[in-house]
Amino acid sequence: MRTHARAVVIGGGVVGVSTLYHLVRKGWTDSVLIERKELTSGSTWHAAGLLPLFNLSYSVGQIHKYSVALYQTLEQDTGLDPGLRQVSNIRLARTRDRMDEYNYYAGVAETIGVKVKFLTAGEVKKIWPLCDVDGIIGAIQHLEDGYIQPADLTQALARGARERGAEINRHTTVNAIERLASGEWKVSTDKGEVVCEHVVSATGNFARATGRMVGINVPVIPVEHQYIVTEAHPEIVKRKAQGLPEMGVLRESDSSWYMREEAGGLLLGPYEKGAPACYIDGLSSDSEYELFPEDLDRLAPHIETAIARVPAFGEVGVKKVYNGAIAYTPDGSPIVGPAPGLRNFWLNEGHSFGVTAAGGAGWQLAEWIVEGEPSIDMLGVDPRRFGPYADTGYLIAKNEEAYAKVFTVHYPDEERVAARPLRQTPCYARMKDLGAVFGSVYGWERPNWFAPQGYALSETDLAKPDVLLNENHPAVSPSEKPREKWSFRRSNYFQFVGDECRNVRDNVGLMDMSAFAKCEVSGSGAEGWLNSILTNRAPRRTGRVTLTYLLTKRGGVRAEFTLTRIGPERFYLVSAAALETHDFDALEKLLPADNSVRIDKVTTQRGVLVLAGPRSREVLAKVSDIDVSNAAFPWLTARRLSIKAAALIAMRVNFVGELGYELHHPIETQNAIFDALMAAGAPFGIKPFGIRAMDSLRLEKSYKLIGRELSIEYSALESGLERFVDFDKGPFLGRDALVAWRDKGFENKLVTLEVQGVTDADARGSEPVMKNGAMIGRTTSGGYGWRTGKSLALAMVGPEFSHIGGDVDVRILGETRRAIVIPDSPYDPQNKALRC
Ligand SMILES: Cc1cc2nc3c(=O)[nH]c(=O)nc-3n(C[C@H](O)[C@H](O)[C@H](O)COP(=O)(O)OP(=O)(O)OC[C@H]3O[C@@H](n4cnc5c(N)ncnc54)[C@H](O)[C@@H]3O)c2cc1C
Secondary structure, eight states: OOSEEEEEEEOOSHHHHHHHHHHHHTTOTTOEEEOSSSTTTTTGGGOOOBOOOOOSOHHHHHHHHHHHHHHHHHHHHHSOOOOOBOOOEEEEEOSHHHHHHHHHHHHHHHHHTOOOEEEOHHHHHHHOTTSOOTTOOEEEEETTOOBOOHHHHHHHHHHHHHHTTOEEEOSOOEEEEEEOTTSOEEEEETTEEEEEEEEEEOOGGGHHHHHHHTTOOOOOOOEEEEEEEEOOOHHHHHHHHTTOOOOOEEEEGGGTEEEEEETTEEEEEEOOTTOOBOOTTOOOTTOOSOOOOOOHHHHHHHHHHHHHHOGGGGGSOEEEEEEEEEOOOTTSOOEEEEOTTOTTEEEEEOOSSHHHHHHHHHHHHHHHHHHSSOSSOOGGGOGGGSOTTOSHHHHHHHHHHHHHTSSSOOOTTOOOOTTOSOBOOTTHHHHHHTTEEEEEETTEEEEEEEOOTTOOOOHHHHOOOSOSSOOSSOOOOTTSOOOOOOOSSOOTTHHHHHHHHHHHHHSEEEEEOTTSEEEEEESTTHHHHHHHHBSSOOOSSTTBEEEEEEEOTTSBEEEEEEEEEEETTEEEEEEOGGGHHHHHHHHHHTOOTTSOOEEEEOTTTEEEEEEESTTHHHHHHHHBSSOOSTTTSOTTBEEEEEETTEEEEEESOOSSSSSEEEEEEEGGGHHHHHHHHHHHHGGGTEEEOOHHHHHHHHHTTTOOOBTTTBOTTSBTTTTTOGGGOOTTSOOOTTHHHHHHHHHHOOSOEEEEEEEOSOSSOOOOSOOEEEETTEEEEEEEEEEEETTTTEEEEEEEEOGGGOSTTOEEEEEETTEEEEEEEEOSOSSOTTOHHHHO
16 A cells, blocks of 8 residues: 555545546546445445436536536446446426426526426326326426446446556555644554545545544435335336337436336335434444345335336336435535545545436546636535534434435425524524514524414415425424415515515614624734735725625635724624635635634624614614714724613624614624614514515625625626725735636626516526527526516626626526516615615
8 A cells, every 4th residue: 555645535435436536537646545345335336326417406416417428438438338328317297396396407407508308298108108197297308317337337437547547445444534744644544554635535424434533523424215126027028128228217206216127127216204314323344235124114105106107016026125325414415525624634425326426526526626626616515514513413304304305396495394493593582473484594593584473374375286295385383384385486475575675675674694604803914814815905994894705716706705894903704604614614724824813703602683774774873872873884884882781893784785784793682682673663664574585685786695696617707796806905815817817708797687577487596598599698596676676687698698788588497588688786776775
């Protein structure tokens, strides 16, 4: 075994071997892989090998697309046939919601270059004659989809890596990983030690054990997953003898299973409710090619529906049932990227579709390691999308839920219920009493919208189509009735959100944004350091506020911060709740070595109430101890003040485009402030408002969000951030690349669109934008603007299509809508409301 290597990959499943393969293809031929037993002896050997392209996540969709393309080339590259069979994949639909999902997905797929075809029930029958199409209202087909032999795929990747110089050590167990004073890692095994620059953990169901070696909590706990293989069926054998093509993979989404031909018989894979988490305390040291006893009772409802749909399945005996551990994460997407808090330690873990994802995840991770950045926006799979709250109890509940929801309709407004309520701010109960219908972000409960007192969905609203899964509303406790119905279209809460928006426009609204990520940056080097990493100049005067961005070294946008100077050597940074770990990790990894800058995280110590609307100043004036007039407390400034007895920092900024204040306070004083504001605001019509109203209000201001309008794939200037990039303040991270990108010319421009002819389905983001039938961009957000009375979308389009007044088409749920490019900030373009 080599004693030194550029990178050590731990784990010889398909994911680890693919990472190694891509590292060596990027030139890191002195990389090493370490596997405790045989290659594929973890989860990989027993995978059914399906390669579903279908995925609503942008990051995962891109990863899967790359994999399928790569697997087609492997035999030529390595001489080994990975057993790829592109037999196509059909997903059936029995409900309108399901067809909406497919139509939405088809748009996402088009924007990332994945081909999807719609089929009628009759067409399904022609391709899958053994399928009874009764009740099927339509289907989608991926022609390039299919399956592969997971072990052969792994061996092909291994040969490709070895032939380029990589070393693969089997029957070698990593026991310890240690950071050396040099900054390198020492990986200790039962056969010796390797010192390396980078470590990649690709240890499948061992992920948490590997994480413990370096002191991190990897949010992966596997769940049991079974599939059934039948004896040969005469019909299928006959088809084969006649030389007929394989019928392809059939997915009955509304009954939550997949089926395909296997050796003349059928293979059925259900995703059932109640599949238990497993290996919670880890695996035994001798585990290898491990399976659990079968549990067919749990699968009974799925087997019944499978027999109803494909009667042939019930006509033959069961040959074998595989019940293996499948790695899961709380949202069901894998964990690919840098480990939080550790330099040069990388995770490629938590893969539940690891055979499908291995190619793309290995490719992007290798790019990230070798070049410092991935080229695809990987936020959807970034390990830093979870926080410390995602520990054992949470993982068991959420990962079991994620498994059970693989086939449910993925509504864009779905709020899953497991492990909730978890993180509650002090005003949670008050908001609940006011009718809050909560959503969850980063473990926090946040009001999404407010239902009128006594409001509940009717029995008709709740009537569920006759399908196995697919609740279209949250399950609530027996004492409560559901109040929201999820949909791809305008749903029951639409008008109530409108009421909240109008109240913010006309009177004053109060919102709980305590989940914001918050930290203080201090020290003699703080100002210089912030100026060297962020796009906008750090405020020179105490009490000034700016918006500023952290770029990638290529000039894309990694993070957004509201930056306030709160003292001579002290700054306060606020960023998105969901990105707390991500943003802090990015900042900490950039800290100077001389200890001149210190970061104190204060997210859970500070609450944030947003007071917004034309009457907000009058409310604040009634309860605070300072002059809050425009002259004394102008826009983009911060003041220390007291509301009754509670001291806090008020910032004149907000994300809704009205006169307003963010009130950052010690969390334990929140209810005193909340009560004072509600009492003082009563004569001015104060009412709470939620995230859905905020999203509508920010769209009307063309305000941007990380992960949508802002991404590592778009330069800060394509996203319209000119005002926040100060090229004259000296060098900063990404500056030179951004200038070079600008000189080269941009491929995209962010525009605001007014979508015409919308009746009940606004854009949501990720819809294709077309001109004369050709795709010219994609929406990044969309919704209805209540102040402007317009259906709006933000979109990235080719610069030649960005002129004001130009028209384009937006495809929303399969319908083409004309849209006009309008000036940014259709509501109050001069920012009069904000500045007054
Ligand atoms: C029944 C079933 C069916 C499935 N079907 C599909 C499917 O159709 N399509 C699909 O895409 N996915 C499928 N999957 C999921 C798929 O199997 C996994 O996502 C994939 O195999 C994960 O690969 P991996 O490399 O991450 O993990 P693994 O294959 O588990 O590899 C991890 C390796 O790390 C090694 N290791 C761990 N710790 C150490 C250490 N300390 N030192 C050295 N080595 C170590 C282990 O020995 C193991 O070999 C299925 C899973 C199950 C259970």
